[in-house]
Amino acid sequence: MWCDVGPHPQHRASPVEKPFTLFSAAGSGGVPVEAAMTLIGLPYEVIEAPTWAGAAQQAKVAGVNPLKQIPALVTPDGETITESAAILIWLADRHPQARLAPPTDSPQRAQFLRWMVFVPASIYSLFWVRDDPSRLGGPDTEAQARIKAATADRIVDCWAMMESQLTPGRYLLGDDLTVLDLYVAVVSRWGPRRKRFYEVAPKMSEVVRRVDADPRLTDFWDQRFPFFDGWESKGAAG
Numbered sequence: 001m002w003c004d005v006g007p008h009p010q011h012r013a014s015p016v017e018k019p020f021t022l023f024s025a026a027g028s029g030g031v032p033v034e035a036a037m038t039l040i041g042l043p044y045e046v047i048e049a050p051t052w053a054g055a056a057q058q059a060k061v062a063g064v065n066p067l068k069q070i071p072a073l074v075t076p077d078g079e080t081i082t083e084s085a086a087i088l089i090w091l092a093d094r095h096p097q098a099r100l101a102p103p104t105d106s107p108q109r110a111q112f113l114r115w116m117v118f119v120p121a122s123i124y125s126l127f128w129v130r131d132d133p134s135r136l137g138g139p140d141t142e143a144q145a146r147i148k149a150a151t152a153d154r155i156v157d158c159w160a161m162m163e164s165q166l167t168p169g170r171y172l173l174g175d176d177l178t179v180l181d182l183y184v185a186v187v188s189r190w191g192p193r194r195k196r197f198y199e200v201a202p203k204m205s206e207v208v209r210r211v212d213a214d215p216r217l218t219d220f221w222d223q224r225f226p227f228f229d230g231w232e233s234k235g236a237a238g
């Protein structure tokens with residue numbers, strides 16, 4: 001896990017430009033949001049709050065998100081937006097010049113919304129119990145291990161279903177990179193890791209590898225979700 005470095009500017013705001021504040025953490029669901037803001041060129045500051053690391057970290061975000069989850073975005077106007085997919089869609093729609101979402105009248109829009117909702121509803125939400133299986137399994141370590149294995153299998157099944165329904169181009173929805181590509185590139189790195197994702201989702205694998213290698217994000221990935229030796233298979237069993 002990354003050390004807590006407190007608020008640190010990513011893109012420095014000019015004196016007249018107020019930054020966004022993002023409660024996030026390296027390797028977390030805040031990372032696709034940070035990647036989107038990096039590509040858009042928005043000034044933002046990160047409050048590093050790895051909520052899985054205990055009460056002190058959760059307390060940092062509790063004031064803006066009573067569920068004590070990241071990501072949570074506070075806009076320059078002081079509005080708070082939680083829910084990773086909502087933040088990503090909102091940012092992309094507000095900055096059409098960055099072409100990070102199909103416009104509302106585009107033929108790709110329906111599938112864009114479909115998969116932007118599918119990822120958090122079917123996959124990301126399982127991490128509430130995967131990160132701490134005692135939340136549903138209680139203290140029984142065997143029950144916890146069963147929860148880990150069953151949720152890993154469910155995640156793999158969800159990726160396989162998504163793979164069966166998509167015909168990607170260079171990116172998941174065609175020729176333009178959207179926030180969906182950033183989202184899937186990050187969420188597919190969590191347990192049961194890319195190794196199993198690659199096995200069931202060969203077409204989407206080509207896309208996420210393209211996102212991993214995007215030269216505009218090389219420094220960003222190094223800082224916020226590095227590709228260390230063995231990252232694709234670490235923890236692949238569950």
Ligand SMILES: N[C@@H](CCC(=O)N[C@@H](CS)C(=O)NCC(=O)O)C(=O)O
Pocket residue numbers: 028029030051052068069070071082083084085120124125127128
């Ligand atoms: N539905 C939320 C889920 C956010 C979430 O689960 N975030 C994790 C970190 S990646 C978290 O803060 N977990 C701490 C907890 O649930 O207690 C979203 O899509 O933003």
